[in-house]
Amino acid sequence: MEKQRELVLVATEASAPLARKVAAQLGVEFSEMVRKRFADGEVFHAFPCNVAGRHLIIVGATHDDASHQEVLDLIAGGGFWNAASINVVIPFLGYSTMERVKPFSREIPKGITRTRQIFLARPGFVAFIDLHSEAVLHAHSGEIGTLHIWTDRLVVEKINSLGIDDYVLVSPDYGFSKRVARLASLLQCPHTAADKDRYDTDKTIVGQVSSVVRGRTAIVCDDMIRTGGSIIQTACRCLDAGATEVYVMATHLVLAGESRRRFAASPIKKVIGSDTYPGVESDDLLDVYSVAPLVAEILSSHFNY
């Protein structure tokens, strides 16, 4: 088959489950990288097939340092073995919330510097999914094709599938309210935003929510859940303001530390999110949908299939 001959789809170790789903949707085989670990922790990588003259697709979240480095290694490897083009899909971009710094803070804007490392490895095309901020797209000088994929269509399908009649979308902060307003216009439902303040690395405080939620189901939407602090507080403010029940939804389910336990103890009805963050699967707490159909569609149109 033409497509199978022209494309090679590989992934970082952690993003292989998502990459398999993308490959199935795209109608190509998933090529598992050959990996061997040395006693000192160094990792040997080899492509399982010839990539020379073929379009290499690399799927890899950069959620931890090892995966970030693996993405860089796979891009460099594709160049070394003469892939016709190197195309990267980053389902979750690590450090994406550190994209701006306060004047004189001496902070390193790692959202920018780490994204720049990816661009400097010389891929031809990089696609990101539901970025915290599009500022990172400007971390290169223009010669690389970038695409920011919004998952609006999947979110709309998921909310419609819940079968709730009267609901309000709620953003935990004003920064995300533009996206929530866009989703609300697609779903033709009301929307509102809470007022969130981040006063320390993992600590936020969320103010009151408008009475538009009274007597309705509130669906709190955000780009990511890390500790769960922002979204759980927003859910509680919705109930304080008279919401009948609360669902929460975020693309990237990081779920760090004690967050699962906090959700289990919260009044939240369901935690909904996608499979961009490695290791996330549906269970008693989580309702996970896949971004694979959307990623496959984007890749098909990128390669003109």
Ligand SMILES: O=P(O)(O)OC[C@H]1O[C@@H](O)[C@H](O)[C@@H]1O
């Ligand atoms: O409150 P937790 O879950 O720790 O962190 C997630 C929040 O931190 C923000 O920057 C994200 O956009 C999201 O609103």
